[in-house]
Amino acid sequence: MDERKGIITSAAEGTRGILEPFWVTLRQLFHKPITEEYPEFKRALPERARGRIVLTRSPDGEERCVACQLCSAVCPVSCISMQSAVREDGRRYAGWFRINFGRCIFCGLCEEACPTLAIQLTNDFEMSADDPMQLVHEKDTLTVDHGGRHPDYDFYRHAGVAVRREPGSHEDEDAPVNPKSNFP
Amino acid sequence: MTMWFAGFAVLLVKMALVLGVALTGAAYLVLVERKLLGRMQLRYGPNRVGPFGLLQPLADGVKMILKEDLVPQGADRFLFMMVPAVLPLTTLLAFAVVPFGTELTIMGQQVPMVITDLDVGVLFVLSLSSVGVYSLALGGWASNSKYSLLGAVRGVGQMISYELPLGLSLVPVIMLAGSMSLVDIVNAQADMPFIVYQPVAYVLFVLSALVEVKRTPFDLAEAENELQAGFHMEYSGMRFALFFLGEYLNMIFLGAFAALLFLGGWHGPVLPPFAWLLIKTAIMPILLIWIRASLPRLRPDQMMRLCWVWLAPLALLNILATGAVMLLKG
Amino acid sequence: MSLTQALFYLLAGVITLSTGMAVTRKQPVHAVVYLVVSFFATAVLFALLGAPLVAVLQIMIPAGAVMVLFLFIIILLGREAPKPRDDSAMRWALPGILAIITVAAGLMLIASPQHQTIPLAMAKASARELGTYLYRHYWPAVEGISVLFFVALAGAMFLVREFKPKPDAQNEEPKP
Numbered sequence: 288m289d290e291r292k293g294i295i296t297s298a299a300e301g302t303r304g305i306l307e308p309f310w311v312t313l314r315q316l317f318h319k320p321i322t323e324e325y326p327e328f329k330r331a332l333p334e335r336a337r338g339r340i341v342l343t344r345s346p347d348g349e350e351r352c353v354a355c356q357l358c359s360a361v362c363p364v365s366c367i368s369m370q371s372a373v374r375e376d377g378r379r380y381a382g383w384f385r386i387n388f389g390r391c392i393f394c395g396l397c398e399e400a401c402p403t404l405a406i407q408l409t410n411d412f413e414m415s416a417d418d419p420m421q422l423v424h425e426k427d428t429l430t431v432d433h434g435g436r437h438p439d440y441d442f443y444r445h446a447g448v449a450v451r452r453e454p455g456s457h458e459d460e461d462a463p464v465n466p467k468s469n470f471p
Numbered sequence: 472m473t474m475w476f477a478g479f480a481v482l483l484v485k486m487a488l489v490l491g492v493a494l495t496g497a498a499y500l501v502l503v504e505r506k507l508l509g510r511m512q513l514r515y516g517p518n519r520v521g522p523f524g525l526l527q528p529l530a531d532g533v534k535m536i537l538k539e540d541l542v543p544q545g546a547d548r549f550l551f552m553m554v555p556a557v558l559p560l561t562t563l564l565a566f567a568v569v570p571f572g573t574e575l576t577i578m579g580q581q582v583p584m585v586i587t588d589l590d591v592g593v594l595f596v597l598s599l600s601s602v603g604v605y606s607l608a609l610g611g612w613a614s615n616s617k618y619s620l621l622g623a624v625r626g627v628g629q630m631i632s633y634e635l636p637l638g639l640s641l642v643p644v645i646m647l648a649g650s651m652s653l654v655d656i657v658n659a660q661a662d663m664p665f666i667v668y669q670p671v672a673y674v675l676f677v678l679s680a681l682v683e684v685k686r687t688p689f690d691l692a693e694a695e696n697e698l699q700a701g702f703h704m705e706y707s708g709m710r711f712a713l714f715f716l717g718e719y720l721n722m723i724f725l726g727a728f729a730a731l732l733f734l735g736g737w738h739g740p741v742l743p744p745f746a747w748l749l750i751k752t753a754i755m756p757i758l759l760i761w762i763r764a765s766l767p768r769l770r771p772d773q774m775m776r777l778c779w780v781w782l783a784p785l786a787l788l789n790i791l792a793t794g795a796v797m798l799l800k801g
Numbered sequence: 802m803s804l805t806q807a808l809f810y811l812l813a814g815v816i817t818l819s820t821g822m823a824v825t826r827k828q829p830v831h832a833v834v835y836l837v838v839s840f841f842a843t844a845v846l847f848a849l850l851g852a853p854l855v856a857v858l859q860i861m862i863p864a865g866a867v868m869v870l871f872l873f874i875i876i877l878l879g880r881e882a883p884k885p886r887d888d889s890a891m892r893w894a895l896p897g898i899l900a901i902i903t904v905a906a907g908l909m910l911i912a913s914p915q916h917q918t919i920p921l922a923m924a925k926a927s928a929r930e931l932g933t934y935l936y937r938h939y940w941p942a943v944e945g946i947s948v949l950f951f952v953a954l955a956g957a958m959f960l961v962r963e964f965k966p967k968p969d970a971q972n973e974e975p976k977p
Binding site for chain 2: 322
């Protein structure tokens with residue numbers, strides 16, 4: 288009891304403090320619930336929501352992944368594993384690629400680490416399964432036939448084995464400077 | 472001998488009826504609580520299993536049965552496995568003295584609508600409620616877990632506190648009715664329910680009952696925030712469900728008890744007696760759910776102070792006043 | 802031997818056995834549980850002998866309140882580190898049987914239909930008669946106990962009183 292307030296005021300305040308919550312809860316009873324009922328109503332997710340992981344393809348339809356192991360190395364729960372392989376023309380690709388979604392925490396670090404923008408997170412989060420083994424996805428279920436969030440990007444137009452051209456003939460590249468001449 | 476067997480059969484039918492109503496009531500009270508709490512918090516509550524979620528209790532039961540029955544390491548196995556049964560058992564036994572209607576005449580034979588009309592009915596109920604606490608104290612102790620132990624200690628302290636005001640708040644009713652049999656007490660309220668004469672006793676009873684069921688303002692024994700789940704933290708599966716069955720049965724029983732002692736039992740116009748009793752019984756559980764939605768938890772010392780410093784002396788003064796009025800009126 | 806007698810000896814056996822077990826247990830909580838079983842059997846025995854009020858009080862006060870306090874203290878005192886236990890089921894068979902016998906006997910008594918011929922011939926001392934008798938013949942004792950109870954209540958209220966420290970005149974800062 289507060290000394291400054293006197294007994295009647297504090298008693299009245301105490302009674303009000305006990306009775307007011309009942310009025311509040313009673314009032315809520317006749318409100319319409321604000322619940323969004325999920326399977327019937329699906330909220331539009333933000334563009335960069337982190338859900339199921341996919342392996343995307345470059346505009347020419349080739350796989351983007353070069354099996355550099357960066358995503359696997361950065362993954363905090365070690366749910367990504369792969370084996371690299373090299374094609375006849377010298378281009379690297381993943382022999383097999385496995386993501387255990389039972390472990391994945393959808394942190395998105397793999398997406399950040401990927402130098403070729405191959406591994407990307409999508410908006411899809413509805414991937415529950417009856418059996419934990421169904422959550423282990425292989426390359427064939429991971430690979431999609433589009434470019435994901437960056438449909439126009441093609442790593443091999445900038446780097447890699449496919450780019451064995453003369454200096455200066457690359458995309459967005461100026462002609463090489465002749466260091467032996469001082470003409471502009 | 473034939474009469475004896477007929478009487479026994481009638482008794483069995485009555486027991487089955489009471490058991491069925493009480494257990495179904497307890498199962499659906501869980502649903503009612505979740506629905507009401509949900510609406511009070513702007514949610515829907517369970518509405519997936521069956522129309523309006525009406526099959527939810529069934530789904531809960533199936534889930535509980537299928538869960539693994541764990542016994543923690545270092546637990547006192549026998550006590551741990553046995554004590555969850557004590558709480559529902561004592562509450563179901565208390566239903567034995569609850570009358571649910573006037574006497575029926577079947578084939579020229581008077582059949583009272585109560586399993587057994589003990590002439591110490593009120594005391595029988597109080598004694599059972601004081602025994603139910605063993606479930607909590609021994610269960611918490613046998614779990615070999617510090618949170619469970621703290622919950623058990625708090626539960627015992629709570630039980631010691633509420634028992635006195637609970638018992639004393641009922642004394643004026645017994646004085647007015649002149650009997651401890653619940654049938655006689657209800658019959659004494661044929662003209663006017665006792666709540667009119669004893670509003671203070673009713674309030675004291677509701678407050679003590681609130682402490683007894685160990686629900687939100689006084690759920691110190693299972694305080695989720697500080698003790699995880701208190702005394703039933705280590706329980707799983709049906710043993711866990713038994714604790715909850717006991718709690719919800721207790722809510723319904725206290726509703727029936729308050730209806731019989733203060734609200735006039737089965738007396739009421741138009742509707743049949745059984746319906747009146749059910750309606751009056753429902754008041755207490757719904758009030759308890761509403762209180763749970765509205766009020767925060769008290770501290771143990773606040774609870775003890777409430778019971779010992781306010782409720783018990785008030786109940787004594789109420790007895791004194793009732794006695795004085797009865798003496799003056801003759 | 803009539804049914805009443807059979808029940809009497811059964812209950813007497815349960816009381817003796819469970820009390821004996823209570824005395825010989827090493828684990829204090831187990832001793833308390835055995836003692837509670839013994840009290841329950843005693844209560845059923847009282848009911849059998851025609852004193853339902855005493856039976857109910859026996860459950861309410863010794864079994865329901867006093868033993869709970871015992872349990873409270875034992876729990877607070879702490880428990881020993883769990884020893885390697887012997888897993889013999891026989892160790893727990895006895896208390897289980899005793900409890901089942903008590904409960905079964907009690908249920909038989911409660912379930913006996915009282916509105917017609919009852920298998921147990923009982924002379925019942927009703928609560929009203931007992932109360933009248935107590936107040937007529939032993940009223941000083943009853944009043945003495947109630948005074949004791951009142952003193953205890955006053956003591957409890959005194960103990961929980963808030964003690965406010967007196968404001969120290971020297972250390973008190975002058976109020977602006």
